[in-house]
Amino acid sequence: MRGLMQDSPLTIDTIFRHAEQHYGDVPIVTNGPKGVTRSTYGEWADRTRRLGGVLDTLGISADGRVGTFGWNSQRHLELYFAVPCTGRVLHTLNIRLFPEQLTYIANHAEDEVVFVDRSVFGLFWPLVDAMTTVRHVVVMEDGGDAELPDDPRISDYETLLAAASPVEFDVRDEGLAASMCYTSGTTGNPKGVVYSHRSTVLHTMAALSPNAFGLSVRDVAMPVVPMFHANAWGIAQAAPAAGAALVFPGPMMQPENLAKLIVDEGVTFTAGVPTIWQGMLPFLAGTPHKLREIGCGGSAVPKALSEAYREQVGIPILQAWGMTETSPVASSGVLPRRLEDADDDTKATERARAGIPLFGVEARIVDADTLEPQAWDDTATGELQVRGPWCAKEYYNPDAGAVLSTDDGWMKTGDVAAMDSYGSIRIADRTKDLIKSGGEWISSVDLENAIMSHPKVAEAAVVGIPHPKWDERPLACVVVKPGETLTEEEVLQHLKPLVAKWWMPEAVEFIDEVPKTSVGKFSKKDLRAKFAEYELKS
C-alpha cells in the first residue's frame, strides 16, 4: 500500500522561497574594511533571482559548475542559492589550497565560471590559464585592492547584476546535483563530493533541530566557518530556512573583528573551528554578549577550551563532528539528559565527545577489513562508518581505489572511534595520514613525498603534533641517507617551492629509521607515541 501524499521534491528552491516570502525584513549583514553593509533577505532574494539571470547571460550550461573563491558574504550566499536553484552546480573553491590543488579541482569539476572576491583575486588570477574550462571570472568587490588586469574574461558582479533580469526557480528533481566540495586531506588527488538537492535540504532540517544548532527566527547567526567548507556547516541554508538573521565576517577574519561583530550585531549563534575560538577567547571573555550557542567542529574541541568558554564567556562550546563527505554535520556533543546535574568535569568530558549522531544519521564502529562490529563499551575501537541521506555514496569521477562505501552500503569515514553504550562517538584516532591545522587538512603523505624528493633523504614520515593555536602542526621525521648530512634549514628550503606555506613542517627531527608495521608500512602510531611529549617552538 502506498502513501497518498504530495510528490513535493526536496529542493533548495523551497528554502529560497521560504526566506523570500516570509523573512523579507530579516537582516543580512556583511563586514568589510569600510565597515558593515546592511541588507535583508528581501534584497538578497531579489539579487539572487537576478544572479540566476546573470548565469544565463554568461551562457553557463544547464548543469554547469560555478566556482566560488571568496570569504563569507551576502554575495556568496546569493551564489549558494542562484546556482543550484537554476539547476547548476555550486563548486566552492577553498582559497587556502595549494595552487596545484586549486587548478586540479577546477579542471576536474570543469568549472565554467569562478566568482572571486577582490581581496583574494591575487591568489586566484595566476591560476586562471591553467583552469582550462574557466571562461569567465566575476569579481566581487569586497573592499580588497587587488589590481585587475584588462582581460575579456573578467567582469564585475554588481555590473552584471544590475543588467540582469530575475528568473524563476523551479527545480523538480531532488536527486540533481546542487553543489560540490572537494576534500583535499587524504592521500592522492583531492576528491569531489557532490551534494544533491535532497541531501542538502535534509541536512538543513537536521541542522535546525535543537540537538544540533536549533536556529529559529529569534537567532542572529554568524558562520565563521568558511563558506568554501562544506555548506558552511549547514548554516548557509539553515538560517534562511529558519528566518535567522545572518552576519558574515567578510574578509575581516581577525579575532578582534569577529568578537566585535558578535557584540555589535547581537549574534546569538556562531560556529567555526577550534583555532578561531582559541583566538577569540581574550576578546569575548568578560564581554557582554547575546550568544546562546557556539558550534565548533573540524577538529576535536579541547576540553580546556570549552571549559574556558563556559567559565569566561558563560556558555560551553558545542562540539559537532562530521566531514565534507557528511555534508558535513553528522553528530553533536549535546549534553545528555542523565548528566544535567553532573559535576562540571563530567559534563566537560562528555561535551568533548563527537557525541550522538543527528537524527537521520546512523553510526557504527567495525573492523575496517572484516566489517565485524565492535562493542559499544567506549573501549573497543573500530573504523567509524555512517549512513544516512546526507552521507556521500561515492566521489565524483574518483581516482582508482578511492572507495567511499562498504559492500553493505555504509560510508567509510577513515576515523577510528569508540562508542559508549548510548552510541555516543569518541574519536580515538584520526585517519593515520592526516594532520589538521587550523581546521584545514594537511596530507602527511604528500608532505613525506615532497621531503623524500630531496636527494639526501632516505625516508621521511610526518606526524601531527598538538599545537596550542593550530590544534595540530606537522612534525617531519627524517632519515638521512648513509654518509650524508642534512640540516632542518635545508629540508625546509627544499619544501618551499613544493608545498603551501602553511603546510611547512613546524620542526624537523632526524631519526635513525622510521618504525614500520608488520606489513612494512610506516607506523605513524609508534612515531606519534615517540613524540607524544614533543614541544614545538612556537
Place this chain on the structure above:
Amino acid sequence: MRGLMQDSPLTIDTIFRHAEQHYGDVPIVTNGPKGVTRSTYGEWADRTRRLGGVLDTLGISADGRVGTFGWNSQRHLELYFAVPCTGRVLHTLNIRLFPEQLTYIANHAEDEVVFVDRSVFGLFWPLVDAMTTVRHVVVMEDGGDAELPDDPRISDYETLLAAASPVEFDVRDEGLAASMCYTSGTTGNPKGVVYSHRSTVLHTMAALSPNAFGLSVRDVAMPVVPMFHANAWGIAQAAPAAGAALVFPGPMMQPENLAKLIVDEGVTFTAGVPTIWQGMLPFLAGTPHKLREIGCGGSAVPKALSEAYREQVGIPILQAWGMTETSPVASSGVLPRRLEDADDDTKATERARAGIPLFGVEARIVDADTLEPQAWDDTATGELQVRGPWCAKEYYNPDAGAVLSTDDGWMKTGDVAAMDSYGSIRIADRTKDLIKSGGEWISSVDLENAIMSHPKVAEAAVVGIPHPKWDERPLACVVVKPGETLTEEEVLQHLKPLVAKWWMPEAVEFIDEVPKTSVGKFSKKDLRAKFAEYELKS
C-alpha cells in the same frame, strides 16, 4: 548531473533505531488510575520489537491495517512504531466518533485487528461484529474495568507480548504507507488520509525545528492531543527522534490530573486543543512549573486565553495550524523578530494568527474556483491552499467528488484565509460546513440532514456559535413546515438516536427561512452574522 549521496530512505524505522540506540535511559511515563507507570525508551524499544512479532503471530497481512482505539500511552507509542516498522499501516480510530462512523472507517480501511484500551472497551465492543474485516481485538489494560466477554477474537496485549519474539525493522521504501487517519468533519463519509514513511519523517523533522516545537534531549514532552488525532501532532515521532522524555496522560484527561502531571514530571513541552488549556488554566495559574512552550491547535486559540497564560502561567500559548491532511502541523504563530520589542497587545494579536508555514510547506490564497491568487495584504481573502511533502495528495478510495488537489498540484484546505505581506496566515473563516467543538469536528451538514429528517421540519441550517469552554457549539436554525408547530425539545428528542451526544445542538432557534446565496445554497455567513451576539445557555 546527479548528486552522489547515499540512497537512504526516509523511513520510520530510522526514528525507532535512533531512540533505541541513543536514548535507552530516557524516561517514558504513562498515567493511570493507579498512578504513573515508569519505563524508558530502552524498554519501549524492546517491547516494540516484540510487538512486531505479535503482529506476525496474529497473521496480520504484510501491509495490513492495524487499528488502535485508545488513549495516549506507552503502548499506543509501541503501536505507532511496530506497525509501520514492519511494513503495516497504523490506523488510529477516534474514540469520540459516532458508532456508525467508526464502523464505516474500520471497514473502509479494512482493519484486521484493533488494539483497544480496556477503559474504552465498552465503546468499542458493540461495534465489532459490524467491522467485517476485524479478526482480532487486543485489549490493553489501562486500569479500566470494562467487562471482557469470552470471545475467541479477544486477546491480552501483555500476554501476547510476553510470548512474542523481537523482530528486525528494515523498511526500504519511503513511499510505503505508514499510517492512516480519517477526517470526519467534512460532508459525506469520513475520508482517509494515508501518510507515507517519507511524509512522516519529514513532518517529524519539521516539528523538531524551533519555529515549531523545538524538541531536544532537554525536553519532557507531554502530548495531550490524543494519539488518535493525526500523528498526535508529530510529537509521537518527534520526541523519540529528539530524545525528549515522554509523559502520557493515559485515560486521566481531567484538567487537574493533567496539571498535576505537568508539575510532578517536570514537563517542559505540551500540546493540545484550546479547550484543554481553558480547563487547565486555574490549575496551572501561579503554580511553579518547568514548561517552556505550550503548543495549541485544532481550533483558533483565543487571544484572551493566550494572554491569560502569559500573565498567569508565565508563557504565552504557541498556536499551530494544520489539519489531518497536513500530517497535521503546517504553520505556527511564532513571534517574528520585528515584533520582539512590540507591546503585549501587538504580540498577542500576532500570536493569534495561524502564522508562518513551517519550512517545507508553501501556502497561497486563491479564488477557489479560478485559482486566481489573492493579494497578501491581510485584507483580501481566498481559499488557503498548501503544498509540501507532508500534505496529502488524495484521499484513500474516496467517494466521488472528494477531490483534495487542484489541477496545479496544491492541496485545497477548505479554509478561507488572509495573508499579510510576510505570508503569515490569518484564518478568516473556517470551512463553511464545519463546527469545531472541543477540538473535534461536527459536520453541520450531517446535523442538518438529521434535523430535516423530522417530518415537521421544512429546512434547517446549523452554525457554530462561540462557546467559552468548547470553542464552538452547534446552533440549529429550524424552519417549521407551514401549519405545523415544533418545540426545541421535540427536535432534540428526534436527534438523540441519530447523532453522537456531543453533536447535539446547544440550542434550537426557529426562523422563517434560511438565508440563501445567489446560487441558492444556504448562506451560513448570513446566519452566523445574524446570531453573532447569540448567548448560549451554558
